[in-house]
Amino acid sequence: MADASPPSQASADAPAHQHTNGSKHTNGTHATAHRNTPPRTYPRADTAGRADRVLGGRRLAAMLPDPAGARPVYRHLARAIGALILDGHIALHVRxxxxxxxxxxxxxxxxxxxxxxxxxxxxxxxHSRQGSGTWTTLPEGHMPSGVTRLLGSREAAIDLARAAPGLPEETIVEALARVAPRMAAHVHTPGYHPYGLPELRAAIAERYVRRGLPTLPEQILVTAGAQHALTLALGLLCRPGDRVMTENPSYPNALDAMGRAGLRTVSVPVTDTGWDVEIVESTFRRTVPRLAYLIPDFHNPTGCLMPEHERVRAVRAAERSGAWLVIDETLTDLALDGPAPPPFATHAVPGSGAGRLITIGSMSKTHWAGLRIGWLRAPAGLVTELAGQRVATDMGGSVLDQLLALDLLDRADGLLPDRLQQLRDQRAALAEALTRHLPQWRWHLPPGGLSLWADLGDPIATALAEQAWEHGVRIESGAHFATDPGLFEQRLRIPYTAPPDTLREAVHRLATALPAAQDRPASSRRRPHWIA
Structure with missing residues (x-):
């Protein structure tokens, strides 16, 4: 793809790799340049040059790790570009x-x-063409990374790569029976609802009102899951080369969306004890990101819950920098050891940061990912812009899925307590199995969410994931949750979304696979991965 112009000359002159992590902040000159840039209300992502299949230098540089300290640098960069081609971040047959x-x-x-x-x-x-440059291709015998292996030969494998619960069979059967008459009433209409079904938008808005955040249906856009909501926001508000602040570690699919959009991530660490709010404030002040993406409620993957006073400071810091805040609340309702936190947006000052704060929600973690129903809450004008962008890709979501979502949300007060108790039982089973089979690992019991973040003690997570696959367990290294290569190789995210007996068997298989992972390093061949 062709390069889009960066938001300021200061960022254009800076080497792209200086902005890939929170430890390499830009200086005050860059911050001043961003503050002097004329404000953009709702800019559309630059689409120029897509047809000519050219990857610009600044965009490629933004996708690559910092070569400083690597020896030899050329081999380090070549490996990184090859990995991006295999993963699909760089398309084939691109110059x-x-x-x-x-x-x-x-x-x-x-x-x-x-x-x-x-x-x-x-x-x-x-490969090179005389007079026409160098073009991407795949080595003979290689296949692009994807879901083929995950969904192919080992359907009996225990899946610990996707933290998503199933839905009880009787729940969906009863819901289908209830929504059938509503569906029949809709089939006489065109069925296109770019904003979402009006009654579902109203129900989601009322849900925010009950949680203490005044919300109108006009502030709600129904999407095909939380990932769709994030992708729409990034596409409308950011341009290639813009800085985006995110946590480290963070949700891999969100990081992937940022990378594919050509954005430069600046990260703030999240440890087992949570956020360092002074680093958050400093990063907003020094890098002046265009947008920040945070998961404050039962953070994925660490499970941490951001304290209320830190939320206030984070909102104020974003307001001062002029950054958009995208708050991922897909796990908010899964509070296992106390009440669910109020919406993050309740901490915004009316008329200031509240106008640049987007909240993302989803049915995937609380009910079932197969519904593909998510939403975002934003200022009504921005929702209109996002709906216009959405029409260019899918015209609107499934009416049947939205009716099912409406039915399940109407009954959430009756369904959620059983789901929470089920998760508590599964969390306890996983904790007991880890204590029994892998006592050398360290982890904290998360107060909510769907997974725990285990410290293996040694950087063997990728090797263990490979060995676990051979033992019928699908799991991914913590490195996939990192904003920068080489981090969190000693970590695994382990979901507790499976039944207790399945979790016990999975941990037993991990313990069985561990010695082989310790004895030999991970192979150089990249194993396809898919995380949810």
Whole structure:
């Protein structure tokens, strides 16, 4: 894809790799330049140049890890580009930037980039056409990463890669019977609802009102899940090269969406004890991100719950920087050891930060991901802009799924207590199994959510995931939750969404696979992954 112009000359002149993590902040000059940039209300993402299949130098640089300290640099960069091609972050048959352009974007010498391209061609990730540049391809015998392996030969594998509960059979059968008459009434209409069914928008708005946040139906956009809501927000509010603040670790699919949009992430750490709000404030002040994405409620993957006083400080910091806040509340209702927290937006000052705060919700974690129903709450004008963007991709969601969601939300007060008790029992079973079979691992019991964040003590998570697959367990290394390569190789996110006996068996298999993972490193061949 062609490069979009960055929001300021200061960010254009800076090497792209300086903005890939929270420890490499920009200086005051960059912050001043952003503050002097004319405000954009609801900018559309730049779509120019998509047809010419060209990847710009600044965009590619923003996708690559910092080469500082890597030896040799050219091999480090070539491996990273090859991995991006395998993962699908860089499409096939796309022209890579000219050597001089990429060298300037990365702040490296042109011979270094020449060596990178030579190695990519040697390994089969690129080929050159006389007079037309260097183009991406796949080595012979390789397949792009995807879901084939996960959904293919081992359907009996225990799935610990996706933290998503199932829905009781009788619940969905009864709901289908109840919504049938409503569905019959809709079939005489065109069935397109870009904003979502009016009655579902009203029900979601009322849900916020009951939680203490005044909300009108006009402030609600129904989406095909929370990921869809985030992608729409990123596409409307950000342009390639914009800085986005996120937590580290964070939800992999959210990080993937940011990477595919060509955004530069600046991260703030989330540890077993939670957030350092002073780092959050400093990052807002020093980097002036266009947007920040936070998961304050039972954070995925750590399970941490942000204290109320830290929420207030985070909102104030975002208001001062002028950043949009996207708050992921998909796990909010899954409070296992106390009441669910109020909406994050209740801490915004009316008329200031409240106008730049978007809240994302979903049925996937509380009910069933198969419904593909999510939503976002935002200012009504922004909802209108987002609905217009949404029409270009899917015209509107399934009427049947929305009617089912409406029925389940109407009965949430009766369904949720049983779901929470089920999760408590499963969490207890997982904790007991880990204590019994893997006592050397360290972890904290999360106060809510769907998973715990285990510390293995050694950087063997990828190797263990490979060995676990051979033992019939599907799980992914904590490295997939990192904003920067090489982090969290000693971590695993372990969901407790399966029945207790299944969780006990899964932990037993992990313990059985552990010695082989400790004895030999992970293979160089990339294993396809899919995390939810």
């Amino acid at each position: 890579l930037p000219a050597e001089r352009e990429l060298a300037a974007a990365l702040n490296v010498s042109r011979p270094t980039v020449t060596a990178v391209y030579d190695l990519l061609r040697e390994d089969g990730y690129a």
